[in-house]
């Protein structure tokens with residue numbers, strides 16, 4: 001599905017390489033020490049950072065130079081990227097049309113996505129009037145309407161408390177399974193890995209290592225992963 005072929009990223013004094021294939025309908029946790037390059041990897045896959053070498057292939061087509069908007073993926077950042085001056089409904093609608101001139105069927109899709117994440121009664125509120133968990137739900141609704149085959153989450157729920165974070169992870173897991181998307185999620189929490197991931201991509205020492213089965217890896221981590229997990 002998505003192939004990182006001799007992927008090379010260079011940013012001033014930082015370099016990261018990767019060579020891997022990401023499969024459909026699979027949930028990948030991206031873990032590794034602070035500053036190892038996890039966010040950089042996701043940003044390069046999304047096209048926010050250019051490669052210095054290698055290619056990105058989607059179903060065999062070269063998308064290395066494609067605009068972020070034309071790629072088969074959507075990314076959710078830690079701060080949720082909600083616009084404070086727009087309503088929840090409009091924020092979700094942006095996932096379909098940046099000019100917000102939604103057709104009737106698109107409005108229906110927004111309403112369905114809001115209902116799916118339990119925000120049907122909050123559609124007209126501004127994000128500032130929502131709790132942290134509700135803001136995360138609104139951001140997930142926008143990911144949902146985009147319906148892209150790969151969803152990238154960069155420490156999406158780090159600001160939430162443990163119970164709410166688990167609730168959001170379970171919601172992500174359900175949404176991903178319902179839509180048939182694949183997921184790549186950066187996290188620092190080993191319990192998140194166990195909760196959600198099928199495979200783990202360990203980023204360390206300038207390399208994003210090829211995915212390995214999550215349960216086996218967490219049960220028996222190699223020395224460098226053991227050192228990171230503590």
Ligand SMILES: Nc1ncnc2c1ncn2[C@@H]1O[C@H](COP(=O)(O)OP(=O)(O)OP(=O)(O)O)[C@@H](O)[C@H]1O
Nearest residue numbers: 011012013014032033034035036037038039040041
């Ligand atoms: N715009 C930039 N220009 C140059 N170097 C950068 C830039 N952004 C990040 N870096 C460097 O790239 C490296 C990787 O950063 P990145 O944010 O990807 O790490 P991370 O693994 O996501 O860290 P954390 O877990 O702390 O979020 C760091 O050494 C950082 O200083």
